Amino acid sequence: MSESPTQQLADEHEYVKLVVGAMDDEVASIERTGRVHTERVAQMIDFTRNFTDGDHHAKEEDLLFPLLEERSAAAGGTVSVLLSEHEAARGCIRAIAAALPDAESSEEARGVIAENLKLYAFLLPLHIGKEDTVLFPLADQVLDENDQRLLAAEFARVEAQEGSAASRERYHAMAHALAMPPTDRETNRG
Ligand SMILES: [Fe+2]
Ligand SMILES: [Fe+2]
DSSP states (O other), X not given: OOOOHHHHHXXXXXXXXXXXXXXXXXXXXXXXXXXXXXXXXXXXXXXXXXXXXXXXXXXXXXXXXXXHHXXXXXXXXXXXXXXHHHHHHHHHHHHHHHHGGGTTTOHHHHHHHHHHHHXXXXXXXXXXXXXXXXXXXXXXXXXXXXXXXXXXXXHHHHHHHHOOHHHHHHHHHHHHHHTSOOOGGGOOOO
């Protein structure tokens, strides 16, 4: 049998964490050099919008969370905290995307980018930790085999909608590439 829906989400967290690590490194680099790797940050935005939000968070928000709330009265509080964290994370990415076109010319824009990358990279590991250690074990406890099977089928449907397997592969590769240190060539003048 293929892996459970919660295991699938936990596996996706590993890719998200690679990009979060790259964000931390980018913050350190901006603080050290006063310059932004605009291409890399654009890829971080692409990854976060299309993989983390468009695929992973969509499966959590549209499928796992509502089902879990139906099956467990205890899940509601945790789910509402997790949803507000998704929203806060989206806010960081919106701010970064809005500032990125001015990264080369404006110190203020570079500050906004660094600040929001830092906040995102602070928020996400805590969020992922809650899901991995609290929510997913709860889900595995309260969702029966039939729930798990239906959820897995719905996950496959979302993945087909949000992008082909090839595009998921592309985002996996992008996460690994971002986890590598940037070359000097990628550094833009600030
Ligand atoms: Fe989440
Ligand atoms: Fe998650």
